[in-house]
Amino acid sequence: MPPLLHSPFINSKYRALEEGIFSLLSTSTSFNHILQIHARIFILGLHQNNFIATRLINLCSSTFSINHACLTFHHISYPTVGLWNTFIRTLSQNNLPIETLRTYTQMKKTQIPPDNFTFPFLLKACSVLSPSSPIGPAIHGEIIRTGFEFDPYIRNSLIDMYSKSGHLESAFFLFEGMTVRDVVTWNSMIAGCFRREDIGRGRELFDRMPERNVVSWNTVVSGYAHNGQALEALRLFRRMQSEGIPPNEVTLLSVISACAQAGAIETGKWVHRYIERSGIKLDVYLSNCLIDMYSKGGSLQDARKVFDAMDKRTVVSWNSMIAGFATHGCGEDAVLLFENMDRAGVEPNDITYIAILSACKHAGLIEEGRKYFKHMVEKHGTTPKVEHYGCMVDLLGRGGYLIEAHELIKNMPIPPDAGIWGALLDACRTHGNLELAEHAVACLLELEPCNAGNYVLLSNIYAARGLWEDVEQVRKKMKGRKVEKTPGSSSIEVESSIHEFVIGDRSHPRSNEIYEKLDDLAMQLKLAGYVPETDSVLHDICEEEKEHALNVHSEKLAIAFGLISTAPGMTLRVVKNLRVCKDCHSATKLISKIVRRKIIVRDRIRFHHFSDGRCSCKDFW
DNA sequence: TTAGGGTTAG
Numbered sequence: 001m002p003p004l005l006h007s008p009f010i011n012s013k014y015r016a017l018e019e020g021i022f023s024l025l026s027t028s029t030s031f032n033h034i035l036q037i038h039a040r041i042f043i044l045g046l047h048q049n050n051f052i053a054t055r056l057i058n059l060c061s062s063t064f065s066i067n068h069a070c071l072t073f074h075h076i077s078y079p080t081v082g083l084w085n086t087f088i089r090t091l092s093q094n095n096l097p098i099e100t101l102r103t104y105t106q107m108k109k110t111q112i113p114p115d116n117f118t119f120p121f122l123l124k125a126c127s128v129l130s131p132s133s134p135i136g137p138a139i140h141g142e143i144i145r146t147g148f149e150f151d152p153y154i155r156n157s158l159i160d161m162y163s164k165s166g167h168l169e170s171a172f173f174l175f176e177g178m179t180v181r182d183v184v185t186w187n188s189m190i191a192g193c194f195r196r197e198d199i200g201r202g203r204e205l206f207d208r209m210p211e212r213n214v215v216s217w218n219t220v221v222s223g224y225a226h227n228g229q230a231l232e233a234l235r236l237f238r239r240m241q242s243e244g245i246p247p248n249e250v251t252l253l254s255v256i257s258a259c260a261q262a263g264a265i266e267t268g269k270w271v272h273r274y275i276e277r278s279g280i281k282l283d284v285y286l287s288n289c290l291i292d293m294y295s296k297g298g299s300l301q302d303a304r305k306v307f308d309a310m311d312k313r314t315v316v317s318w319n320s321m322i323a324g325f326a327t328h329g330c331g332e333d334a335v336l337l338f339e340n341m342d343r344a345g346v347e348p349n350d351i352t353y354i355a356i357l358s359a360c361k362h363a364g365l366i367e368e369g370r371k372y373f374k375h376m377v378e379k380h381g382t383t384p385k386v387e388h389y390g391c392m393v394d395l396l397g398r399g400g401y402l403i404e405a406h407e408l409i410k411n412m413p414i415p416p417d418a419g420i421w422g423a424l425l426d427a428c429r430t431h432g433n434l435e436l437a438e439h440a441v442a443c444l445l446e447l448e449p450c451n452a453g454n455y456v457l458l459s460n461i462y463a464a465r466g467l468w469e470d471v472e473q474v475r476k477k478m479k480g481r482k483v484e485k486t487p488g489s490s491s492i493e494v495e496s497s498i499h500e501f502v503i504g505d506r507s508h509p510r511s512n513e514i515y516e517k518l519d520d521l522a523m524q525l526k527l528a529g530y531v532p533e534t535d536s537v538l539h540d541i542c543e544e545e546k547e548h549a550l551n552v553h554s555e556k557l558a559i560a561f562g563l564i565s566t567a568p569g570m571t572l573r574v575v576k577n578l579r580v581c582k583d584c585h586s587a588t589k590l591i592s593k594i595v596r597r598k599i600i601v602r603d604r605i606r607f608h609h610f611s612d613g614r615c616s617c618k619d620f621w
Numbered sequence: 622t623t624a625g626g627g628t629t630a631g
Contacts, residue, residue: 015623022624051624058625085626120627156628187629218630250631257631285631 017044018052025055031065038072047075054086061090079110085117092121100125101135116151119143123157131166156184163192187215194223214248222254230261231491231498249280256289263575263602265297266496288316295324298573298600298607315349323355328607329617331363338372350382357391361398362606364620369395386412390419397427398620402436418447422454429461437461452478452485490554490576492562501557503549508561517560522551524594525587533583550583555601559588563595571598579603579621589613 021044024037038056041047053076060069073079073087084107091100104122107114114122119139126136140158148154155178162171175181175189186209193202206212206220217240224233237255240247247255252271259268272290275282282290287310294303307313307321318341325334338356341348348356353376360369373392376382389412396405405424409416421444428437437458444454455478462470478485491500499508508514532550550556555576562572580588580603592599593613601608609616 011622018623054625082624082626089626115626117626123628151627153627158628160628182628184629189629191629213629215630220630222630248630253631 017046018049021046021052022055025052025059028059029063031063031068034059034063034065034068038068048077050076050080050083053079054083057083057086057090061093064094066090066094066096079112081112081115081118084112085115085121088118089121092125095128097125097128114142114146116148116154119148119151119154120157123154123161127161127164129165133165136161136165136167137170152180152182152185156182156188159185159192160188163188163195168192168196168198183209183211183213183216187213187219190216191219191223194219194227197227199223199227199229212245214245214251217245218248218250218254221251221258225254225258225261228261230258230264231500233258234262234264234267234498247274249283249286252280253285253289256286256293260289260293260296262491262493262498263297263573264493264496264498265294265299265302265573266493268293268297269302270496284310284312284314284317288314288320291317291320291324295320295327296602298571298602298609300324300328300330313344313346315346315352318346319349319351319355322352322359326355326359326362327602327605328609329362331359331365331368334359334363335365335368348376348380348382350376350385350388353382353384354387354391357388357395361391361395362617362621364399366395366399366401386414386417386420389414389416390423393420394423394427397424398430400427400431402427402431402433406436416443418444418451418454421447422457425454425457429457429464432461432464434461434465449481456485486578488554488576488578490558490574492558492572492574494562494565499558499561501554501561503554504552505554505557508557510561510564513564514557514560517564518551518556521556521560521563521591521594525590528590528594530587530590533586550581550587553581553584555580555584556587559591559599562599563597569597571600574599574601576601576603579605580608585615585619585621589615 021037021041024040028034028037034056041052041056046052053072056072057069060066060072069087069090073083076083079087084103088100088103088107091103100122104114104118122139123136126133126139129135143149143154143158155174159171159174162168162174171189171192175185178185186205190202190205190209193199193205202223203220206216209216217236221233221236221240224230224236233254237247237251237258240251252275255271256268259265259271268290275286280286287306290306291303294300294306303321303324307317310317318337322334322337322341325331325337334356338348338352341352353372356372357369360366360372369392373384373388376384376388389408392408393405396402396408402424405427409420409424421440425437425440425444428434428440441454441458444451448454455474459471459474462468462474487502489500489502491498501508505511555574558574559572562574566572580601585608588599588601588608588610590613592610599610601610606617606621608621
């Protein structure tokens, strides 16, 4: 039992000391200060005090001094259930699930029974365990045995635990059995569905729920954004606004990331202005997100402005900016920033190296790429991952060093993935090495037999050489294995609305005007001496048909729509889900000259800034 | 016989 203090005099003196420590603790912000106060606690003989220990552990938790929290806890000979809970909470919140559950086992050994507060912390720890772990269900069993089954917090925690640990159906079973559900119950279940990519079921619950809070909206907005449906995320954000729900930081992070994905720079700018207007602190997370959004939206200048204005930067900030330079083909700027990062004493991580290597690859900086690949191992002791090898194979392959790239693959200490063989295959296409291409395809198809992109690449190589029988063979294989080509689509943002087009699309309300503009462009292109590059067309169709198919490629439709719906001279920003084809690339160069506009195209791999008949990629992509 | 400890979005 803890020591009892009987005398009222001692009691009040003791209380005064306690209060003194409490007020000291409430002013403490740094770990050093905590240590000083703790020393004082020992001098005053208050180190067995449960209340002080509770405050101290909470403080250690907020300053991430977990070892000191452990030390504090283990000084207490007789912890109350409240103190056990505080300690378990600290471990659980600091993502130490094994230690959390081990502490719970120790608690039970001391014969102190858990209470209703204990279980939510334990369930949080169980939620990060593997789906095969029996611990979560075992804790559920204890909850039933101890009679806490109907506590609303515990029920919600159970749903959250099951849905996070890969048992969505168990979560649903509990959900369906509940007669009283609050907004947290619904939110947890919806988040579980989106996490498992069961978007339909998640949306159905969201539409059905009787009452929504900002978390409900954030769950669906981020759920769609994470599942690659940025446009739906933005639609929901607009609906959220029209329903008068004020967004918070989490909403804005999700929306900015959806804007980045969709290339919706106008909407992104609006969010940026909203943050500034509403007094929300532009913290390092929001700033990093904005850098990414502006880079992916095509404006490196705006990305750089955000980067330069930051008073505190993390490695993510540097990585985002370097990656921005990389995708825009500004290899030298990326190299410069990488060197600045080094001078600023920020330790690069493996993502930094992916960014800098991909910057080298897009800009054709072969020697620099080789140097940084060596640096990452020798200077920073980073073990290259498959992604780094992928960058190197791509870099060497694009530069025409096909044999060196192939040698690198053969000597990799880890098995090459589809990305590596894909990069080599791509290089073979660029440099016309049919033999190595066939080898790469064979390896690729073994790794991913259902990926249509691989068949398409091989087919394109045959098509470019006029080997139509081989093209037909590849097509038959595709059909036989039930693989389908990902349909190409391009989008453009006009007045904060995204307009999406697929090949030959006639679904847009202004379709007639778009096609008139296309015809007009086609005529002007011909006058300017443009010859369609018909080898971009996959199948063996006659020349005239090929030409027509090229003319209605999704990026051309998006450009035509941009031209008829924006003021003369305005920059057009187009986002394509696949790589831009050779013909569209040549045509867009000329279009930029004819219409005197900057046209920025983001394809699956990188940016192309078209202006006055030229492209920033210098035809190297 | 003091206080504090719970669930959802990122």
